[in-house]
Every structure is written in C-alpha cells, then in structure tokens.
Amino acid sequence: MYALCDVNSMYASCEKVFDPSIRKKPVVVLTNNDGCICAACGIAKRMGIGKKFVPYFQVKDALQKAGAVIRSSNYELYADLSQRMMDTCARFAPDIHIYSIDECFLYYGKSDSAPPQGWDALATAIRKTVWREVRLPIGIGMGLTPxxxxxxxxxxxxxxxxxGVAVIDNDVKRKLILSQMAVTDVWGIGSRLGRRLNVMGIKTAWDLANQNPTKIRKDFSILVESTVRELNGEVRNCWDDVRAAKKEIYSTRSFGQRITDMTQLQFALATHAETVSAKLRKQKSLASAMSVFATSSPHDNEGYFSESYFHRFTVPTNDTRNIISIAQAAIPTLxxxxxxxxxxxVGLVDLHKEELFQYDLFNQSTDSPKLMACMDNINARFGRSTVHIAAKGFDQKFAMRREFLSPQYTTRWRDIPKIIC
Known part of the structure; x- marks a missing residue:
C-alpha cells in the first residue's frame, strides 16, 4: 500500500503558520522578483482571485479590492516547514520517498492487509498529526499503486x-473515484495527451483503466501503458534509493532591477558560477564545458538583446575559481x-563522475579539492556564502526583489517569534 501526503497550497499555507492574523484571509504568493502569482490559498481560489502565473501588475488592483494578503516567495521558510512535514510523515511508515517540496509517498510494503486501526484511521491520524505539529493542512490518498x-x-x-482523506483499497472505491476524475486528472496524463484520449472516447480515469494495456502501448507509449496497469492495481512505477546525478547544472535568475554596468554583470555571473560549482561538487562530478549567457527583456522598448558564450575545459573541473575565471572571460562578449x-x-554541461574520470597525462588539473572542501564545509555549517570568492563583489545591486517578504521565522535569529507570557 502507498500513501501520498500533499500540502494544500503549500506556499500560501506556510505563510499562515506563524501569522494567525491572516489564516482567515485570502493569501497570494508571488514568484521571483514579485513578477507573477505562483500560489494562492483556498480562500483566494474560492473568491476567484490568485490565478497561477498571472502577472501581479495586471491583478494588483483586483487583489487589493478583495483584501488579499500579498507575500513574496519566502523559500527559506518553505524549505524548513517542508522538512518538518516530511519528518512527521516519516514516523508513520517504514519507507518514505520525497517527491517534491510539498509531496511525499509513504510505502507500507507489498501486503495490502490493513493495520489494526484501518487505512482510513491511519491516514486521518497522519493528517491530524501534521496539522498539530507543523500547522500545515494536507490531503492524504492511499492506494495499491503510486x-x-x-x-x-x-x-x-x-x-x-x-x-482530506481518501483510500482506494477495493474495486468499489476504485470505480467510485476514478469515474469522477477527468482523464487529465490522472498522474502523467497532460492536456495534449488528454485530447488524444478524448478523441478515442476516453473521458474519465475509469475509461482509461478499462483499456487494453497492450493496445494503449501500441497507440501511445510504454509510460501510458504503465499508467493503465497502475490504475488496475499493478505496481509499475518505482523510485531509486539514490537519486541519479544531473547531466547538466544551471543557475539563472532575472535581476531585481535592470543593470547597465559591466561590474554588476561580472558580479552576477560570478554568483551564478559559484552556485553551479557548489552543486557540481555536491554530486561529485566534473564539468567538461560551460555556457554563459546574458539577455535584456523582450518586453522592454529598447529592443531585445541576447548573447551567449561557450567554453570547453582542457581538463574537466569542479573548482569554483576555474569556473568563475571563464565567466569573467565571457564579459567582453556578453x-x-x-x-x-x-x-x-551559467550552465555546466558534459558532466563526468569524479571518481571514474581518467585524467590526461600531459594536461594537469589546476583544481584544489582541499580548498573547495574547506569552503563547502564552512558554508554548510555557517550558511551559504559565509566564505565566497571576491569576484562576487560586496555591493550587489541586482538582488532579487521581494517587497512583500515575510520573516524567516525558523532560519534567521532575528526573526524567531517572541512569546510574551
């Protein structure tokens, strides 16, 4: 039996945890640089406001008129509350797989026999415990397959x-739920695939479950075939115990304000280079090549400008100094x-596993693994960028705009809530 625990409107719900004054108000959370709406609480959705990915400036007046609470994305808070939620859920199952920041699968083994209290009671207990200990509202679904x-x-x-709780542990419940779901509500069935299925008369999840898996594979793919089999109780999806290393690593971000100064562009590229280097070392890889780019906005009146720079290393590297030096060399081009x-x-491509890479006898590596390990250990213990390369600068004018940022209640000393009693 599998259970999926999913937080309702994750970002908006996190904003309400430490601020009870907004729990009964519509809350809308914005994306990077306060550009678009990325999350809205249930109250906002029922009011018809907070549609995802709509530019904030277009609906600013409507949100204000509705009395909505606006928040910038507080990633530090969301990550910490997510980990707390995962730790709580993990106590209720022998195995857990974190699927995303707001979702996790719990696995109870191949047996479909219910625990003494029953699956519904177990799911209810998980939901109540997460609310009591983390103050996040979650929905829990249980079934014989993911x-x-x-x-x-x-x-x-x-x-x-x-x-908030649903369990599919027999055919009666399976038919009841799947017959009320559109085929595009099924995990892995997108809108384009859904349109093709609709043309074939497959409108609901129950319709899809009753298809011949072999024919579906012939008409679509093995992934859709696996979905059909899973809807009928045959486990086909699984997750790896160890996540595979990434084949490419990128760090990109829009600026909080437009920049026209070469020095600030250098600082920004050095910041991205440092970020990708740390990620590269974390997965114990080396980069054979890197790509650097800079663009203006296509919505500006001055016309669109975009330029990129590609470099292939003579010896693959994961040393921040080498990667930043190439980012700096790209400035005249960009x-x-x-x-x-x-x-x-900045992007790192053509990655290799560090322990398996065969170095060239005539081209010596200039990496300093001990220095990089020292930097990584200090930053892991005392916080990101505690130690960093001076090329990043100290007067950065391109920081992400977060005008509606709430306090980082759990990760910053000065923001820790004070209780007066």
Whole structure:
C-alpha cells in the first residue's frame, strides 16, 4: 500500500503558520522578483482571485479590492516547514520517498492487509498529526499503486465527501473515484495527451483503466501503458534509493532591477558560477564545458538583446575559481553598452563522475579539492556564502526583489517569534 501526503497550497499555507492574523484571509504568493502569482490559498481560489502565473501588475488592483494578503516567495521558510512535514510523515511508515517540496509517498510494503486501526484511521491520524505539529493542512490518498495513491489524493481534495482523506483499497472505491476524475486528472496524463484520449472516447480515469494495456502501448507509449496497469492495481512505477546525478547544472535568475554596468554583470555571473560549482561538487562530478549567457527583456522598448558564450575545459573541473575565471572571460562578449540587462546565467554541461574520470597525462588539473572542501564545509555549517570568492563583489545591486517578504521565522535569529507570557 502507498500513501501520498500533499500540502494544500503549500506556499500560501506556510505563510499562515506563524501569522494567525491572516489564516482567515485570502493569501497570494508571488514568484521571483514579485513578477507573477505562483500560489494562492483556498480562500483566494474560492473568491476567484490568485490565478497561477498571472502577472501581479495586471491583478494588483483586483487583489487589493478583495483584501488579499500579498507575500513574496519566502523559500527559506518553505524549505524548513517542508522538512518538518516530511519528518512527521516519516514516523508513520517504514519507507518514505520525497517527491517534491510539498509531496511525499509513504510505502507500507507489498501486503495490502490493513493495520489494526484501518487505512482510513491511519491516514486521518497522519493528517491530524501534521496539522498539530507543523500547522500545515494536507490531503492524504492511499492506494495499491503510486498512481492510485495520487488518484485518491485528488479525491481527498476535489471530490465531495472525502474531506482530506481518501483510500482506494477495493474495486468499489476504485470505480467510485476514478469515474469522477477527468482523464487529465490522472498522474502523467497532460492536456495534449488528454485530447488524444478524448478523441478515442476516453473521458474519465475509469475509461482509461478499462483499456487494453497492450493496445494503449501500441497507440501511445510504454509510460501510458504503465499508467493503465497502475490504475488496475499493478505496481509499475518505482523510485531509486539514490537519486541519479544531473547531466547538466544551471543557475539563472532575472535581476531585481535592470543593470547597465559591466561590474554588476561580472558580479552576477560570478554568483551564478559559484552556485553551479557548489552543486557540481555536491554530486561529485566534473564539468567538461560551460555556457554563459546574458539577455535584456523582450518586453522592454529598447529592443531585445541576447548573447551567449561557450567554453570547453582542457581538463574537466569542479573548482569554483576555474569556473568563475571563464565567466569573467565571457564579459567582453556578453556586455554591450546601453543594454539594460534583465537576466543572466551559467550552465555546466558534459558532466563526468569524479571518481571514474581518467585524467590526461600531459594536461594537469589546476583544481584544489582541499580548498573547495574547506569552503563547502564552512558554508554548510555557517550558511551559504559565509566564505565566497571576491569576484562576487560586496555591493550587489541586482538582488532579487521581494517587497512583500515575510520573516524567516525558523532560519534567521532575528526573526524567531517572541512569546510574551
């Protein structure tokens, strides 16, 4: 049996944890640089405001008129509360797989026999415990496969009568829930695939479950075939105990304000280079090549400008100093006087496992593993960028705009809530 625990409107719900004064108000959370809406609480959704990925400036007046509370993305707070939620859920199962910042799968083994208290009671206990200890509202769906657990989770939130908990442990419940789900509500079935299925008369999840898996594989793919089999209780999806190393690592971000100064562009590229270097070392890889780019905004009146720079290392590296030096060397190519830069980034490609790479006898590596390990250990203990390369600068004018940022209640000393009693 599998269980999927999913936080309701994660970012908006996190904003309400330490601020009870907004728990009964519509809350909307914005993306980087306060650009678009990325999350809205249930109250905001019922009011018809807070549609995802709508530019904030377009709905600013409507949100203000509705009395909505606006928040910038507080990633530090969300990550900490996510970990607390995962730790709480992990106590209720022998195995856990963290699927995303707001979702995790619990696995109870191949046996479908219910615990003494029953699956519904267990799911209810998990939900109540997470609310009591973390103050996050979650929905829990249980099923014999991950796809059925996803379907049950959908029912727990979207189908009347389930109230946050749904369990698919027999064919009666399976038919009841799947027949009330559109085929595009099934995990892995997107809108484009859904349109093709609709043309074939497959409108609901139950319709899809009753298809011939072999024919579906022939008409679509092995992934859709696996979905059909999972909807019928056959486990086909699984997760690896060890996450595979990334084949490419990128760090990109738009600026909080347009920059026209070469020095600030250098600082920004050095910051991204340091970020990707640390990620590269974390997965114990080496980069054979890197890409650097800088662009203006296509929405500015001055015209769109975009330039990139590609470099292949003679010896693969994961040393921050080597990667930053190439980012700095790209500046003459990327910088153009008069351009109002909106975004830049650094990417590492053609990655190799560090322990398996065969070095060239005639080209010596200039990396300093001990120095990089020292930097990483200090930053891991005392916080990111406690020690950093001076090329990043100290007067950065491109920091991400977060005008509506709430306190980082759990990760910053000065923001820790004070209780007066």
């Amino acid at each position: 796809t059925l657990a996803k379907a049950a989770n959908h029912a727990s939130k979207r189908i009347d009568g389930f109230n 910088f153009k006087t008069g351009v109002r830069y909106y975004r830049c980034g």
